[in-house]
Amino acid sequence: MAAPLRSQVLQLMRQDILAAEFKPGERLVEARLCALYEVSRTVIREVLRQLESEGLVTTVPNRGPVITELTAFEAKALFEVRCALEGLAGALFAERADAEQRKRLGEVVRWFSRSYCEADLAERLAMKDEFYSILTAGAVNPVIDSTLRGIHARVQMLRGLSMQAEGRGPETVRELEAIHEAAAVRGDADAARRACETHVRNAATTALRELAARHGDHQESKAD
Incomplete structure (x- = not known):
């Protein structure tokens, strides 16, 4: 039962982080997490290692694991790289993907x-992960595939912020439909690149706005 238990706690804690149950920079104390999720220290340590590999947790010297706190500058840099890579992936998919x-x-x-309206955040992220898995596989470029996996891991929290923002859902649906139409239906590499870049830029605008609001709330709570 150990592996399923770890998976359950991992899913729960990932959802809690993305839903802002933990604050950016908050120290993660093992004893508190054990009590919160009703599991052993061994399970918590394994879960924290996985979350660190996903970019949601950062180990800080003399403090231990904390919730990753991205600055606006770091977030913008990640989105810039993601925009370029996903644009290229979309163009290559249009040219190389099989039927x-x-x-x-x-x-x-x-x-x-x-499913978007009824799905919870974990389900939405899973659907987006599947979308990108197919897109990068069809691009037939292992460097893009591995690099985007790393980028997506580091922007997971930002993706969560964007996907939870009011009104973002219908926009996301339209943007993914545009990518599909250009890349898979018409095989238009230039249009696919533009559609992918538009999707990332819009997601970046939303996520950065939500990140600023969350950091503002965090600063206020510290002042209180």
């Missing part, structure tokens, strides 16, 4: 469109 990959991209976009 099955084009079909699967359409299926996941339709799934996202149907």
Whole structure:
């Protein structure tokens, strides 16, 4: 039962971090986490290691694990790289993807469109992960694939902020449909690149706005 238990706690804690149950920079005390999730220190330590690999937790010398606190500058830098890479991935998908990959991209976009409103944050992130998995596989470029995986891990919290923002859901659906239309249906590399870049830029605008608001709330709570 150990592995399923770790997976359950990992999912719960990931959702709590993305839902701002923990504050940026907050120290993660093992004893408190054990009591909160009703598991052993061994499970908590394994979960924290996984969350650190995803970029949600950072180990700070003399403090231990804390919730990752991205600055606006760091967030912008990550989105700039993500924009360039996803634009290239979309263009290459339009040129290289096979029929099955084009079909699967359409299926996941339709799934996202149907399910987005009722899905919780974890389900939304899972659907987006599947979308990117298909997109990068169809680009047939292992460097883009591995680099984007690292970028997506580091912007996971920012993706959570963007996807929870009011009004962002319908925009995301339209943007993914535009990527699918350009890359999978028409095979138009230039249009696919532009559609991917538009999606990332819009996500960046929303996430940076939400990040600023969250940091403002965090600073106020510290002052209180």
